[in-house]
Amino acid sequence: MTSRILTLAAAGALSTLALPAFAQATASATADLNIRSGAGPAHEVVGMIPAGQEVEVSGCLEPATWCEVTHDGVTGWASGGYLTAIIDTTPVVIYESADAAGITTITYDPTLPDGTVTLNGALIAADTTGQGAQVEIDDGAITYLNDNPVEPIYLDGEVVLGAGLPETVTLTPVPESALAYANINGQAVLVAPETRRVAYIAR
Structure with a gap:
């Protein structure tokens, strides 16, 4: 199935330059957070960090x-937007405070993969817990989501519960349900149409 790309993070399948070894930092996920095979939302999901659990951070892009x-x-x-580190006993988001958290900046070969496009749209950040869409999800809606795939749309940022979809994303209604659905960054999601926030992620 051909992907319809609204936007794509300008990372792609990049290879790391040779760097000296650095001590790893520790961070915590503020939401159930995907681990992807590359630095960008179009890369395959290879794992997940449950909300509240710690993770070792080797370094971040700049x-x-x-x-x-x-x-x-x-x-x-x-995504650095959903990882926090402790600075002076206070948790701070790595995206905003990588240097203060002692996070190493990683340097990359600037060559981008074919088909990479300029960033022009993004997910709206979830609340600090990543649980911004508390709605009832029925089994029928989940079954319909799984049985009726749609083409993926790629947006900058990561898919977490409570993340908001911009108006440029067309939502497909789920029959006999108050929910709608879409495929964002390769993951099927149920969305509360009135808020446009992700209420369920198929994993």
């Missing part, structure tokens, strides 16, 4: 939109 992490034996990339 700015720290994506960080290389290891959790439960899986190494990949996670």
